[in-house]
Amino acid sequence: MEIIIEEISRGQKLIxxxxxxxxxxxxxxxxxxxxxxxxxxxxxxxxxxxxxxDMWTVNDIDSVNGSFLDETKDKAHGHQLKSGDIITLGxxxxxxxxxxxxxxxxxxxxxxxxxxxxxxxxxxxAINVLVFASIIASxxxxxxxxxxxLTQLLEPTIKLLILAVTxxxxxxxxSHLMKNDARVLTQISVTFLSLNVLLLGDFIETFVNFxxxxxxxxxxxxxxxxxxxxxxxFWLNTFIGFHTSAKRRYITAAALTLLLVGGSFANSQNKKxxxxxxxxxxxxxxxxxxxxxxxxxxxxxxxxKDSDRLFDQVKEEAKKKPDNE
Amino acid sequence: xxxxxxxxxxLASCVSYAQEQAETIFKQYAPSLYQIRLIDKASGEKSSIGxxxxxxxxxxxxxxxxxxxxxxxxxxxxxxxxxxxxxxKSTLSLxxxxxxxxxxxxxxxxxxxxxxxxxxxxxxxxxxxxxSLGNPNDLGMIVVPGTYNGLKADSFSDRIHFTGxxxxxxxxxxxxxxxxxxxxxxxxxxGNQIGWLVPHDKLRALYQDYLDAPPxxxxxxxxxxxxxxxxxxVSNLLQSNWELKQLGSAKVPxxxxxxxxxxxxxxxxxxxxxxxIVVANCALNEDTYVSxxxxxxTLDMEYLYxxxxxxxPTKFYQYVQARIKSxxxxxxxxxDDATEFECQHDLISAKExxxxxKAIFCTRAYKDYDDLFDVVYLGVSVDRYEEALISxxxxxxxxxxxxxxxxxxxxxAVSWK
Numbered sequence: 001m002e003i004i005i006e007e008i009s010r011g012q013k014l015i016x017x018x019x020x021x022x023x024x025x026x027x028x029x030x031x032x033x034x035x036x037x038x039x040x041x042x043x044x045x046x047x048x049x050x051x052x053x054d055m056w057t058v059n060d061i062d063s064v065n066g067s068f069l070d071e072t073k074d075k076a077h078g079h080q081l082k083s084g085d086i087i088t089l090g091x092x093x094x095x096x097x098x099x100x101x102x103x104x105x106x107x108x109x110x111x112x113x114x115x116x117x118x119x120x121x122x123x124x125x126a127i128n129v130l131v132f133a134s135i136i137a138s139x140x141x142x143x144x145x146x147x148x149x150l151t152q153l154l155e156p157t158i159k160l161l162i163l164a165v166t167x168x169x170x171x172x173x174x175s176h177l178m179k180n181d182a183r184v185l186t187q188i189s190v191t192f193l194s195l196n197v198l199l200l201g202d203f204i205e206t207f208v209n210f211x212x213x214x215x216x217x218x219x220x221x222x223x224x225x226x227x228x229x230x231x232x233x234f235w236l237n238t239f240i241g242f243h244t245s246a247k248r249r250y251i252t253a254a255a256l257t258l259l260l261v262g263g264s265f266a267n268s269q270n271k272k273x274x275x276x277x278x279x280x281x282x283x284x285x286x287x288x289x290x291x292x293x294x295x296x297x298x299x300x301x302x303x304x305k306d307s308d309r310l311f312d313q314v315k316e317e318a319k320k321k322p323d324n325e
Numbered sequence: 326x327x328x329x330x331x332x333x334x335x336l337a338s339c340v341s342y343a344q345e346q347a348e349t350i351f352k353q354y355a356p357s358l359y360q361i362r363l364i365d366k367a368s369g370e371k372s373s374i375g376x377x378x379x380x381x382x383x384x385x386x387x388x389x390x391x392x393x394x395x396x397x398x399x400x401x402x403x404x405x406x407x408x409x410x411x412x413x414k415s416t417l418s419l420x421x422x423x424x425x426x427x428x429x430x431x432x433x434x435x436x437x438x439x440x441x442x443x444x445x446x447x448x449x450x451x452x453x454x455x456x457s458l459g460n461p462n463d464l465g466m467i468v469v470p471g472t473y474n475g476l477k478a479d480s481f482s483d484r485i486h487f488t489g490x491x492x493x494x495x496x497x498x499x500x501x502x503x504x505x506x507x508x509x510x511x512x513x514x515x516g517n518q519i520g521w522l523v524p525h526d527k528l529r530a531l532y533q534d535y536l537d538a539p540p541x542x543x544x545x546x547x548x549x550x551x552x553x554x555x556x557x558x559v560s561n562l563l564q565s566n567w568e569l570k571q572l573g574s575a576k577v578p579x580x581x582x583x584x585x586x587x588x589x590x591x592x593x594x595x596x597x598x599x600x601x602i603v604v605a606n607c608a609l610n611e612d613t614y615v616s617x618x619x620x621x622x623t624l625d626m627e628y629l630y631x632x633x634x635x636x637x638p639t640k641f642y643q644y645v646q647a648r649i650k651s652x653x654x655x656x657x658x659x660x661d662d663a664t665e666f667e668c669q670h671d672l673i674s675a676k677e678x679x680x681x682x683k684a685i686f687c688t689r690a691y692k693d694y695d696d697l698f699d700v701v702y703l704g705v706s707v708d709r710y711e712e713a714l715i716s717x718x719x720x721x722x723x724x725x726x727x728x729x730x731x732x733x734x735x736x737x738a739v740s741w742k
Contacts, residue, residue, distance in 0.1 A: 145599055145636060145644040210683070210707075213671035280653040281666030281687035287646050287705055289638035297674035297681050300736045304729050307686055310669050311698065311725045317664040318690035 001051060004097040005035055008086070012093075013179045023051035027094065028061075041065050041090025047076065049096070056081040056096070065090045116240060119189040128192040129161070135199050136160050167191055168237075175241030186240050194233035201225040209286040211295040215306055231257045350456055350505050351468045354378075355410040357440050360460045361388045361417070361431065361497060363395050364404040372403065376459040376466075376498030376511070377431065378442050380532065384435035385420065387528055388497030389512055390427045394616050397422055397429070397543050398693075407433055410466065421535045424547045425482060425554040425613055425622070426527040427512050429497075430535055442499050444532070445506035445525050449473040457489055457520065459498025459511055469495075471520065473508070481558060481584040481611060484521045485509045491520030547615075548694040551722055554613065554622060555697065559720070559727035562624070567738055573603050573630030575680075575706075575714040578738035585609055585624065600644060603630040608655070613722065618659040621697075621722030625655035628739075629715040638710040645705060645713045652685075652703045656721035663689045663699060672707065679740035681708040682716075686732065691722070700728045704739060714739065 003025065007015040018035060027035040030044035037046070043063040049056050060067045060077035067076040070086035070093060079085075083098040118124060137153040144152070168187035176182040205222045235253035238244065244252075272278075357379040365372040375392030379385065386407065396403045396419060405417045417431040449455060450473070457469040471489020487500060491514045500509040500522050509522030540546035562585075567578040579587055587607040592598050606627040613622035629648065633641040654666075668687035674680070682704040691697040700723065704716040716739040720728060 142637075142640045142643045143647075145640065147599075211672070214669040215671065277660035278665050279658070280651060281668050281689075281701055283668035283685045283687055283703075284670055285646055285649050285685070285703075287642055287649070287683050287707055289642045289710060290708055291638065293672070293681075293707060295672060297672045300673055300675060300733055303669075303671055303673050303684055303686070303736070304733045306669055306671070307688070307729060307732070308725075310667050310686065310688055311690075311728075313667050314664050314688055314690035314698065315695065317667075318692045318695065 001056075002099050003049070003051075003056060004099065004101075006095040006097065007035065007037070008093050008095050009179070010093070011179075023053075025049045027089065035094065037089065037092045037094075039090045039092040042092055043090075046089050047087070049081070058087065063089070112239065116186050116190075116236075119193065120183070120186040122185070125185060125189045125192070128189060128196060131196050132164065132192050132199070133157050133161055135196070164191065164195055171237045171241050178242065180242050183240050187237060190233060190236045190240065194229055194236075197229050198226055201229060206286055206288065207292055209284050210288045210292060213298065213306075214284065227257060227261055230260060346454075346456070346503060348468075350501060351458070351466070354440060354442060354458075354501075354505060355466065357442055358410060358458055358460075358466050358498070359386055359433075360408040360463075360466075361386070361392050362406045362408060363393065364406055366402060366404055374460070374463055374494055375496040376494065377407065378458070378497075378499040378507070379439060380441055380444065380507070380528075382435075382438035382441055384433040384439065385532075385535075386417065386431050386433060387499075387507075387510065387532075388429050388431060389510065389523075390422050390424050390429045391512075391614050392497045393419060393422075393429050393431065394614065397547070398616050405431060407431075419543060421531060421540050422543055422546060422550075423527065423531045424550050424615065426523050426531070427614065428510065428523055428528055428531050430531060442501065442505065442507045444529050445502060445504075445508045448524065448526070449502055449508050451475050453502060455487065455489070455500050455502055455508060457487065457491055457495065457498060457500045457511055457522075459491075459495025461492035461494045463494055471500075471518075476524070477521070479583040479586070479610075481561075481609060483524050483527070484512070485524050487520040487522050488518050489520055490514070490518055491522075544693060548697075551613070551615075551621065551694055551697055552724065555723045555727055558609075558622065558624075559723055559731055563730060563734060567734070569738065570605070571742065572605055572628050572714070573601070573632055574712060574742045575628075575630050576738075576740050576742055577605065577628040577714075577716060578626075578735065579605070579607060580626070584611070585626075599634055599636050600641070601630075601632040601634060604628070612656060615662070618657060619662040620656045620658070621691075621699075623655040623719070623721040625717075625719040626735075627715075627717045629717075631713045631715070633711045641711065641713070642707075645715070649685075649703055649705055649715055652701055652717055653719070654689075654699045654701055654721060655719040656699060658689075658691075658699070661692065663691050665689060666699075666701065673704075673736065675737050675740055677740065680706050680714070682736070682739070683707050684736065688728070694722075696724050697722050698725060698728060699723075700732070702732055702735065704736065706741075709741075714741075 002021050004019050006017045009015055026033045026048050028044050028046035029037055029042045045061045046063045047067050048059045048061060058076045058079045068088045069076050069079060070088055076087050081096050083101045086093055086095045137157045140153050140156050141148055168191040172182040172184040172187050208222050231253050234256040235249060238249045238252045359377045361375045361377040362371050363373045372395060375388055377386040377388035380387050396405045406414055407417050408414050417433050420430040420432050422429045453473045455471055455473050457471055460466050469489050471487050474486040474488055477484040477486050491511045495511045498511045499507045502508050508525045512523050513521040562580055566581040568581045569576040570579045585607050589605045591603040609624040612620045615621055631645055666687040666689045668685060670685040673682050673684040685703040687701045688698045699721045701719045706714040718735055
């Protein structure tokens with residue numbers, strides 16, 4: 001009967017796979033073996049698997065460190081093999097599989113994979129990086145109220161580009177270390193695409209803040225946008241770099257988003273708390289040139305009337321007694 | 326030479342006469358002069374000192390509100406004490422205050438009648454010789470001669486300009502004429518021989534009110550005074566002429582009352598600057614002291630006209646935005662006195678539709694005096710590509726009604742030419 005022997009790592013990742021059609025297989029460090037393990041804790045002749053026409057049996061050839069079943073930690077000597085058994089030899093492991101062993105259902109290449117194939121195209125990446133760089137440069141440009149030379153913009157832009165590229169490189173490195181396909185280009189591509197979408201979101205937020213009054217109830221919705229983009233980016237990072245279940249992918253992406261958003265939220269709360277009493281008002285000072293004004297203006301009377309609510313609010317606040325009294 | 330000599334002689338005789346007069350007054354009235362002190366209960370040490378003087382035979386003593394403000398605000402934290410000319414100490418009770426005129430009446434227990442200062446029946450004449458009494462820097466009671474120079478012309482609350490040194494610790498001490506009648510109370514100094522006094526009629530009014538009906542609660546009394554004062558100030562401002570002054574190509578309102586002073590500045594001489602900036606600001610140069618970290622009764626108005634010389638509109642607006650990031654109130658308060666600010670904003674057009682502003686309005690409420698607020702308004706024009714007008718005001722310790730009336734008038738008054 002045919003037998004498949006997989007050499008696997010401690011993390012159960014496949015190192016090599018062999019199929020044999022004979023009834024006796026030798027595993028050890030010696031070069032005469034059928035499976036040659038380079039682990040120094042494995043003997044030259046470590047174990048021998050033999051088929052008696054019905055069953056495969058493990059025979060330990062008096063090895064120094066012995067051989068054990070991974071599942072039960074029992075000695076493997078004399079064990080009758082089942083498909084999927086893992087045997088530990090020294091510090092190495094092999095998995096025994098018989099030809100009838102079931103395999104999971106095949107996964108169809110989804111639309112996301114197809115999109116990612118487009119994303120890793122160098123032209124697409126180049127365009128994205130270029131768009132990102134030019135947005136960063138122009139943001140710097142409009143914030144300097146003087147004549148600006150191109151070289152002045154180059155330095156901050158390059159710095160930010162380097163910073164931006166660290167993330168996909170980091171993710172690729174991790175996925176490479178975990179024996180997955182690194183797919184560096186795809187990671188870079190989705191990262192820059194997300195950053196560009198974030199910058200677009202930033203503009204939308206500014207635009208909405210400028211055009212809506214503080215009375216508008218839904219204006220905080222724009223804050224959800226960057227969170228959604230971040231989640232998508234992390235989800236894609238996991239999708240591209242790691243072969244895990246859909247559930248784990250969602251959990252990872254959610255955890256990373258929470259870490260980043262929650263972290264910055266906690267940071268701002270913390271800063272607020274350190275300042276025991278804020279004497280200056282904090283308000284939205286967003287203004288844009290008339291080109292971006294789309295909403296209708298209100299009357300002075302309406303604005304003054306609206307302030308009733310504000311007065312009521314602080315009056316309520318003033319009535320609250322401090323906790324420590 | 327002869328002439329100079331004789332003038333010197335006359336001067337010398339004047340000085341010695343004044344000296345003599347001062348000595349008589351001091352000797353006669355020393356028992357009616359007190360050092361007023363606040364003792365911090367926890368540490369048992371003096372936390373502030375000032376002067377005071379007896380105005381009735383039965384022990385009513387007048388002083389400055391700011392001398393006893395700690396006690397008025399937190400009676401549980403302090404002891405109110407006097408130290409008389411014999412070095413005797415005892416406690417005082419707080420009877421009445423006038424927070425806007427910085428006066429207070431305190432009382433000591435007296436078994437027998439004591440000499441006291443009489444309040445002058447009329448104001449002194451300009452140039453009249455006056456004597457300021459008090460206890461500067463805890464050095465003991467002294468007399469300082471000086472001259473009456475009339476009322477401060479451009480002040481909202483009345484103040485006597487006294488030429489003579491009023492030093493810290495003399496606050497609350499009387500200023501008397503040759504007949505030893507009180508014409509004012511030491512309150513502040515602007516350095517070099519410029520002293521400020523509260524006129525005697527304010528004290529007379531406070532005393533009269535006290536006789537008619539002593540206040541039941543000092544806190545309630547202060548609240549009413551602050552409320553009345555802001556009402557008086559704001560209605561005075563609203564009724565006065567709001568002169569429209571040109572600022573660049575904008576028109577901005579300048580309140581035409583003597584107690585609001587305006588200043589201007591621009592960078593017109595700096596041709597290399599990318600934005601022309603013209604600034605005008607007007608402010609009420611006084612405030613009402615409530616406690617050491619709580620001032621109120623202030624007014625600030627500021628206008629900034631900006632014209633872009635070569636910046637693109639987006640860049641120009643970014644520049645303007647950077648200038649409006651940190652508007653704030655014009656008075657100081659502490660956590661115990663007021664809430665934090667809450668704000669609102671919207672895009673607003675004035676009635677005649679001459680200007681579109683992004684308007685920002687913030688307010689905080691006073692914790693001990695309900696219906697008194699600090700407010701901050703900021704308007705920025707958003708309807709021109711190369712020009713912008715920032716208009717701002719801050720009012721402290723005003724009612725909602727006053728604040729809203731002022732805001733409405735202010736917002737309608739600012740416009741393009």
